Amino acid sequence: MIPRYTRPEMASIWEPQTRFNIWFEIEAHAADALADLGVIPKDAAKTIWAKAKDAVFNVARIDEIERETKHDVIAFLTHLAEIVGPEARFVHQGMTSSDVLDTCLNVQLTRAADILLKDLDKLLAALKTRAFEHKMTPTIGRSHGIHAEPVTFGLKMAYAYAEFSRAKERLIAARKDIATCAISGAVGTFAQIDPRVEEHVAKAMGLTPEPISTQVIPRDRHAMYFATLGVIASSMERLAIEIRHMQRTEVLEAEEFFSEGQKGSSAMPHKRNPVLTENVTGLARMVRAYVTPALENVALWHERDISHSSAERMFGPDATVTLDFALNRLAGVIEKLLVYPANMQKNLDRLGGLVHSQRVLIALTQKGASREDSYKMVQRNAMPVWRGEGDFQTLLKQDADVKKYLTDDEIAEKFDLGYHLKHVDTIFKRVFGAS
Numbered sequence: 001m002i003p004r005y006t007r008p009e010m011a012s013i014w015e016p017q018t019r020f021n022i023w024f025e026i027e028a029h030a031a032d033a034l035a036d037l038g039v040i041p042k043d044a045a046k047t048i049w050a051k052a053k054d055a056v057f058n059v060a061r062i063d064e065i066e067r068e069t070k071h072d073v074i075a076f077l078t079h080l081a082e083i084v085g086p087e088a089r090f091v092h093q094g095m096t097s098s099d100v101l102d103t104c105l106n107v108q109l110t111r112a113a114d115i116l117l118k119d120l121d122k123l124l125a126a127l128k129t130r131a132f133e134h135k136m137t138p139t140i141g142r143s144h145g146i147h148a149e150p151v152t153f154g155l156k157m158a159y160a161y162a163e164f165s166r167a168k169e170r171l172i173a174a175r176k177d178i179a180t181c182a183i184s185g186a187v188g189t190f191a192q193i194d195p196r197v198e199e200h201v202a203k204a205m206g207l208t209p210e211p212i213s214t215q216v217i218p219r220d221r222h223a224m225y226f227a228t229l230g231v232i233a234s235s236m237e238r239l240a241i242e243i244r245h246m247q248r249t250e251v252l253e254a255e256e257f258f259s260e261g262q263k264g265s266s267a268m269p270h271k272r273n274p275v276l277t278e279n280v281t282g283l284a285r286m287v288r289a290y291v292t293p294a295l296e297n298v299a300l301w302h303e304r305d306i307s308h309s310s311a312e313r314m315f316g317p318d319a320t321v322t323l324d325f326a327l328n329r330l331a332g333v334i335e336k337l338l339v340y341p342a343n344m345q346k347n348l349d350r351l352g353g354l355v356h357s358q359r360v361l362i363a364l365t366q367k368g369a370s371r372e373d374s375y376k377m378v379q380r381n382a383m384p385v386w387r388g389e390g391d392f393q394t395l396l397k398q399d400a401d402v403k404k405y406l407t408d409d410e411i412a413e414k415f416d417l418g419y420h421l422k423h424v425d426t427i428f429k430r431v432f433g434a435s
Helices: 008-013 016-036 042-052 059-069 072-084 086-090 097-133 153-178 195-204 220-247 275-289 291-296 307-336 341-348 354-366 371-386 392-398 408-413 417-421 424-432
Strands: 138-143 146-152
Touching: 008 097, 008 307, 016 042, 016 059, 016 072, 016 097, 016 195, 042 072, 042 086, 059 072, 072 086, 072 097, 097 153, 097 220, 097 307, 097 424, 138 341, 138 417, 146 153, 146 354, 146 417, 153 220, 153 424, 220 275, 220 291, 220 307, 275 291, 275 307, 291 307, 354 371, 354 392, 371 392, 392 408
Parallel strands: none
Antiparallel strands: 138 146
8 A cells, every 4th residue: 555546444444453453353252252152251251342442552562572473463462461461361262363364354355345335336426427418419439449430428428337337236246255254263163162153253243154164264255356356447447548548639529627737747838648547547457466366365275374364465455445546536537527529529520421331331232232232332432531532421422333222312311410329318228227
């Protein structure tokens, strides 16, 4: 995590103090369950809560102990004993470090998912607003970066809305999948701790018991979680690149908001660059980069090893913090995006009507010309227009072979822009519902 791309709410989830607070809650809830089962005295469980519930754990002290013990959970338990006193001997009974570490990590990932879901809602709201605002604003659709047929800018926003709706559904599923708890002891057999302790801790922490763990919660859950974040990042990059292309000087159909006093270049005062969507593109690459180590963490030795641990300590915070920042940046871009319908229309008209070529092709076949002959007739009139040698409709009306099948009025009718937009309402109802 670096401050430049970090928002406080998400960052707080990964702060050491938050982590130690969660560790304490896991240990204290386990003590409550052990007390209810008669394994430890009930007064001891109460004392643990009373003395440490509102404690501000001394991170520097824990780090100092860990430098000697070379074990983070033992360092924490030693510091906790300094706070709780003699009753601390009843803490962590029958548990292993992974019970604390894995359950804590899943609490953190669950909380992170909740923030990311709010981020997605913000982006979806912005996309929906702009989609309806420009529902019937015509613009050119492109394939291979080349003019194809007309669409609307509202449809471009609707494409993104549908994609991020799917992203939200995937993240909800990933959140559910990751929200598990393991308090099963060494190698996951519950030999030293009753399964009812796990059930109690899971309920208290808003999780569900892991059906079967080894000494760790299975990492396929984490792999799916971070893969989901990676897919979201790819969807963000897709939208960001669309905006970057539309902001190119030769296109200029849409543009990032440029604030008063903003500078685009240290050398060229005229510049207005798509810096925000370029930033989103770069951050998306980083989020995707964390997917591979998450996938590789699935394969651990036997009941456990800690080859996953170092990687997770890095990409757990970084992936969630980075995606949180990028989602909010992208939502802001969409909310303030400058849209230029006049430039869209100018670009639509740029090729002298070539965007209607398919309608002419179909009309010729319907009047009896073979598809091969129809294609040749349309293409030979289209190619001069590419070279700037005339207007497509005019050339078609002057082509004797075309005139064998189509009248001037029939040709002109094929150049109606509205024809391409007749099903926009249907598409919007599919994406946004009847409302």
